[in-house]
Amino acid sequence: MSFEILLSNAAALVVVVPLLGGAIAMLLGSSRLAWSWSLICALATFSLSLVLLSGVLSGENISYEMGAWVSPLGILFEIDALNVLLITLVSAMGLLALLYGLPTIDQEIDRHKHAMFFGTFLICVAGLIGVSITGDAFNVFVFLEVSSISTYVLVAMGSKQNRQALTASFNYLILGTIGATFFVIGVGLLYMATGTLNMVDISRVLAETGSDRVVRAAFAFIVIGLGLKIAMFPLHTWLPNAYSFSPSMIGVFLASTATKVALYMLIRFLYTVFSAGQSFETAMFDYVLAPMAVTAMIVCSVQASFQSDVRRLLAYSSVAQIGYMLLGLSMGTVAGLAAGLIHLFNHALMKGALFMAVGIAGLGLGVVRISEMRGLGKTMPLTAAGLTIAGLSLMGVPLTAGFISKYYLVIAALENGWWWAVVAIVVSSVLAIFYVGRMIEVMYLQEPPKTADDAVVTVRSPILPLVALYVLVIANVWFFFDPSLPMGLANTAANELIGGAGS
Amino acid sequence: MMTGLYVVISTGNLVKKLVGIGLFQTSVFQLYISLSKVRGAQPPIIEKPAKYGDAVKSAGEKSAETVTDLLAKIPEVTALDPASVYDPLMGVAYSNPLPHVLILTAIVVGVATLAVGLALVVRIREAYGTIEEDAIDDAEYKAEVNAS
Amino acid sequence: MEMSFPIDIFVIIDLILISMLLVVGISIVRLNNLFVIVMLYGVYSLLAATWFVSLDAVDVAFTEAAVGAGISTVLMLGAMLLTSREAKPTTPIRRWGSLLIVGVTGIALIYATFDMPAFGDPNSPANSYVGLMYLKATITDISIPNVVTAILASYRGFDTFGEVVVVLTAGLGVMLILGIDSRRSRSGEVEDTGESAEDANEPPAVKETTKQIDALNHHIVLQVVAKMLIPIIILYALYVHFHGDYGPGGGFQAGVIFASAIILYSLIFGMDQTRRAIPPKLVQFGSALGVLIYGGTGVITILMGGKFLDYNMLDQSDTIHAQHMGILMIEVGVLVTVASVMLSIYYGFAGRYRQLKDQNW
Incomplete structure (x- = not known):
């Protein structure tokens, strides 16, 4: 009986458990206790998201009425193939980041702040899941702010290591708030035009009344607002610092989830709310999104190549990779959108792994710059191997998940006749080979720094971070051989989104 | 609204930036609230069911319109003329309450952001001794040069 | 019509408040003394709250007065005491760059106003659909007078x-x-x-x-x-x-x-x-x-x-x-x-x- 209650309310609980868990975690005085509690909450959240996933995989979309109020009056949760992918991803990454985080947090944050830190982290996870799950445009804003404000705080916690975390967090706060405010203006204009806030309902009314100037302005405000949160080129300036100066556990989590969730929102608005195929939207795709995506792919890859700080390199590469995803969704075809979604999923796996590996290296040897990674293949063989595999995945080498998404992206681009996009993908991949290759070269071909007695020291890494790292590394390989889960979901989602709009 | 946005982007002073954000947001609130106004209407505080229990009695076993009934009428509601629309409300017009609720939430979110932002400014001041963006950039640049 | 007189008064009040808001906003842009800026921000919030009353949004006005003019201003003053009192003037490059961005945004908003429903229109989509349903449903479902609280x-x-x-x-x-x-x-x-x-x-x-x-x-x-x-x-x-x-x-x-x-x-x-x-x-x-x-x-x-x-x-x-x-x-x-x-x-x-x-x- 009680188990049934649990299952039938999984949609609400997947948000509520980490929220309440976070509120309790902040009260637990001891660092270990708070961490264990957070881990339990994250595990529970992940299990709940699996319940939702299995529900959607069995072919039924789930909807959940908050407070049992019917749709346009109350807030409706709607779960389909598209957002269940995100929910699972966020809860899984939350769990892995926690598993990974304990030793690094010990080093990076004062002990008496740990309980509150883990509480904030859980709230951040809950916020991101809330954004993904809700079907109400204004509720999106509320949870976007739950996740953003907690993110600003979490990023600022890197200030014990480097004071630049403070300015990074502040800039993120300013730009993030401007983005959120733009989003609110957009939602307000939409409400002005339609009188409702439920996204499906908005699109229903829009389909009846057609678009006018208010709707078009709303569209522009929402795209820019979310663009800031996605770090869409050229609105990405906050991202590199925020990722590279935050505590390493937060870097791992943000790199693999935060921008992805905002990107999901953009997809939702582009395809569900504003039904695709309207003239102004197609123009937006062809002349704004796609060119920006391509520019991001190339420019930011180049910038990544010039970084000496490893985490900044990875951060710039993230902006470039977001370009891949935007390129996929701006094609406006089922194949393109699906490819973008698969890349979204795979990129979370590889970037998560890369940030983890770099974090472990930092823990053992204080590595910050690429030059300091000399001989990592000898001193920390396991970490270096993980870093290499994830790096190969980032390049898109066969036998890794990265290959799958690039492959489908290229196919989709060719189908569309966008040869210039294919060229951009190739150029950007070559650049990726360059910057990833540089790390691999330093790790394996250069000699490790010698100690006085001329012996190579191997550094033992703590076990939990390695476990988390290898879960992701194995996932990177696994989803090459068996990509059916993300591909199945991505294809269903793309078909629903574009098919639904076309009919 | 635009002045607020202008302040945010143009100024290099961190506190002034936050003031700009506040201005910008307050103006967005005004946009929402102004669209909720109905000419000649009252604030959305209904006079009729003055006491708890009144409505239960007058509505009987909820024989009056329930939400589901209302929903069944969605397509009509938009088309109805104002007179009949305001009928269940005893002929009194009220301003639209929904934007008010949204803005209440947004105000709170705004002050939460502001508090975190100001806390950061205070820490930045302690770390750098200034709250001007240019000066902070200079300090970072010097630190970078010294390090390498 | 005896109704026309009070409405006119409200229009005048609205106009006065809006122009005062504008003046305060521009002053904030031009000033560099943080203390004055923060106080003007409080004034701006209070003016906005007053306008909200005139727009029937009493709950919002209450909150804006308590939060915008109250807590926010206090926090800003507090932070200012801990940091500094003066802001440096804006550099010209920055000024024109920001003006450009703001201009584009402003044009987008003005562009939208052409199709906006008239101010105070009871038949606008916003005022006739879900918002109206709340007013009616609250009476039967929840039965408290303050609809804002019911929705909230x-x-x-x-x-x-x-x-x-x-x-x-x-x-x-x-x-x-x-x-x-x-x-x-x-x-x-x-x-x-x-x-x-x-x-x-x-x-x-x-x-x-x-x-x-x-x-x-x-x-x-x-x-x-x-x-x-x-x-x-x-x-x-x-x-x-x-x-x-x-x-x-x-x-x-x-x-x-x-x-x-x-x-x-x-x-x-x-x-x-x-x-x-x-x-x-x-x-x-x-x-x-x-x-x-x-x-x-x-x-x-x-x-x-x-x-x-x-x-x-x-x-x-x-x-x-x-x-x-x-x-x-x-x-x-x-x-x-x-x-x-x-x-x-x-x-x-x-x-x-x-x-x-x-x-x-």
């Missing part, structure tokens, strides 16, 4: 839950960034700004006088007045809280007022005594407790077989009573979290004042 606490209760969590996050943020539990006692440097202390119960003046904490200790008149005022303020907070169903107000506004009473206490009797009366640990506990009460209400409704925050489950024989119970419970949650977080933010900033030396005055 019940129909869109999950939004409000998110909002309370945002407040908690901000509290956590300030505690993490600034620290809440600074035990070192504050140094006694005092600078008498001649601020009239009767205003101290008004939030804007609160932070202003914070520096004089120890000075105020000696004013017997103040102590007596404060002792009389504080219970009244708390009583008023409770009134605002429980009257939220009938008139403007509710847990959030009450929480802010409650916190300001405590802040007044700390101004008069000193920070250390306040910390003894309400220890930071308690504040920390309170901010989480409110969220737990709110979320717990939702969990109870789930356990009783309903959806999250489905208050009808609380008393199935009389759903209207159940709604009232639910709204009351979550409003208590809001009150507790908001009051505690406001205090924790105050503690966070006030704890920093001991570092305030005459560095850049």
Whole structure:
């Protein structure tokens, strides 16, 4: 009986458990206790998201009425193939980041702040899941702010290591708030035009009344607002610092989830709310999104190549990779959108792994710059191997998940006749080979720094971070051989989104 | 609204930036609230069911319109003329309450952001001794040069 | 028509308020003295609140006055005291660059206005669809006069839950960034700004006088007045809280007022005594407790077989009573979290004042 209650309310609980868990975690005085509690909450959240996933995989979309109020009056949760992918991803990454985080947090944050830190982290996870799950445009804003404000705080916690975390967090706060405010203006204009806030309902009314100037302005405000949160080129300036100066556990989590969730929102608005195929939207795709995506792919890859700080390199590469995803969704075809979604999923796996590996290296040897990674293949063989595999995945080498998404992206681009996009993908991949290759070269071909007695020291890494790292590394390989889960979901989602709009 | 946005982007002073954000947001609130106004209407505080229990009695076993009934009428509601629309409300017009609720939430979110932002400014001041963006950039640049 | 006369007056009032808002906004752009800027920001908020009253949004006006003109201004003043008083003038490149971005945004908005429904139009989509449904449904479903409270606490209760969590996050943020539990006692440097202390119960003046904490200790008149005022303020907070169903107000506004009473206490009797009366640990506990009460209400409704925050489950024989119970419970949650977080933010900033030396005055 009680188990049934649990299952039938999984949609609400997947948000509520980490929220309440976070509120309790902040009260637990001891660092270990708070961490264990957070881990339990994250595990529970992940299990709940699996319940939702299995529900959607069995072919039924789930909807959940908050407070049992019917749709346009109350807030409706709607779960389909598209957002269940995100929910699972966020809860899984939350769990892995926690598993990974304990030793690094010990080093990076004062002990008496740990309980509150883990509480904030859980709230951040809950916020991101809330954004993904809700079907109400204004509720999106509320949870976007739950996740953003907690993110600003979490990023600022890197200030014990480097004071630049403070300015990074502040800039993120300013730009993030401007983005959120733009989003609110957009939602307000939409409400002005339609009188409702439920996204499906908005699109229903829009389909009846057609678009006018208010709707078009709303569209522009929402795209820019979310663009800031996605770090869409050229609105990405906050991202590199925020990722590279935050505590390493937060870097791992943000790199693999935060921008992805905002990107999901953009997809939702582009395809569900504003039904695709309207003239102004197609123009937006062809002349704004796609060119920006391509520019991001190339420019930011180049910038990544010039970084000496490893985490900044990875951060710039993230902006470039977001370009891949935007390129996929701006094609406006089922194949393109699906490819973008698969890349979204795979990129979370590889970037998560890369940030983890770099974090472990930092823990053992204080590595910050690429030059300091000399001989990592000898001193920390396991970490270096993980870093290499994830790096190969980032390049898109066969036998890794990265290959799958690039492959489908290229196919989709060719189908569309966008040869210039294919060229951009190739150029950007070559650049990726360059910057990833540089790390691999330093790790394996250069000699490790010698100690006085001329012996190579191997550094033992703590076990939990390695476990988390290898879960992701194995996932990177696994989803090459068996990509059916993300591909199945991505294809269903793309078909629903574009098919639904076309009919 | 635009002045607020202008302040945010143009100024290099961190506190002034936050003031700009506040201005910008307050103006967005005004946009929402102004669209909720109905000419000649009252604030959305209904006079009729003055006491708890009144409505239960007058509505009987909820024989009056329930939400589901209302929903069944969605397509009509938009088309109805104002007179009949305001009928269940005893002929009194009220301003639209929904934007008010949204803005209440947004105000709170705004002050939460502001508090975190100001806390950061205070820490930045302690770390750098200034709250001007240019000066902070200079300090970072010097630190970078010294390090390498 | 006798109706036409008052409407005209309102139009004139609206126009006056809008032009004042504009003037204040532009002044903020042009000025560089942070103190003036922050005070003008408070003025801007108050003007906006006044306009909200004229637009029938009484709840929003109440909150804007308490938060925008009150708490925000106080926080900004506090931060300003800890940082600096002057902003550097803007460089020309920046000025023109920002003007360009702002111009584009402005054009987008003006572009949208061409198809906007007329001001005050009862038939606009916004005013005739869901908003109207709330007005009608509230009478039968929830039966409280203040529709805003009904939507806030019940129909869109999950939004409000998110909002309370945002407040908690901000509290956590300030505690993490600034620290809440600074035990070192504050140094006694005092600078008498001649601020009239009767205003101290008004939030804007609160932070202003914070520096004089120890000075105020000696004013017997103040102590007596404060002792009389504080219970009244708390009583008023409770009134605002429980009257939220009938008139403007509710847990959030009450929480802010409650916190300001405590802040007044700390101004008069000193920070250390306040910390003894309400220890930071308690504040920390309170901010989480409110969220737990709110979320717990939702969990109870789930356990009783309903959806999250489905208050009808609380008393199935009389759903209207159940709604009232639910709204009351979550409003208590809001009150507790908001009051505690406001205090924790105050503690966070006030704890920093001991570092305030005459560095850049």
